[in-house]
Amino acid sequence: MTALMPTVLLFEPHFVxxxxxxxxxxxxxxxxxHEAATLHAADRLAQLQRYDFVIVALDGxxxxxxxxxxxxxxxxxxxxMQAPGLPVSCAGVSDTLHKPLKVKSLLSYLMA
Structure with missing residues (x-):
């Protein structure tokens, strides 16, 4: 039996x-x-389905x-994902990664 891949909603305004x-x-x-460049777009996507993970740019x-x-x-x-100089806590966010970040660090959350 093949395990299903988790679904992820990624809100990050920086294209690269x-x-x-x-x-x-x-x-x-x-x-x-599923990618979103704006919080509004992320909100629309979140209304369409439930995601296993939502990754949000706290500076977005x-x-x-x-x-x-x-x-x-x-x-x-x-x-x-927190840019330098932003507040450390954000209600509803279970974990925070600090930018600049290594893509591997973020992907490790999805594999856990």
Missing amino acids: LRRTVAAAARQLGIAEV APVADIEAFAKRCNAGRVIG
Whole structure:
């Protein structure tokens, strides 16, 4: 029996980082990744299905908007990616990775 790949919603406004993470996850067969460049787009995608993981750029929108999104997105786990100088905590986010980050660090969360 083949294990199903986890579904991931990736909200990251920076094109290169978003595409690199998504392409690596897909190429390695780690996850089915759905990409969003804006929080609004991520919100629309989250309304269509439940995700195993939601990865959010904490520098991509106001913290209050991200917190509200994290609470309503109905994900198994929400992981934040934090730029230097941002607050450490964000309600609804279970884990936080610090930018700049290695793609391998982020992918390890999806493989756990």
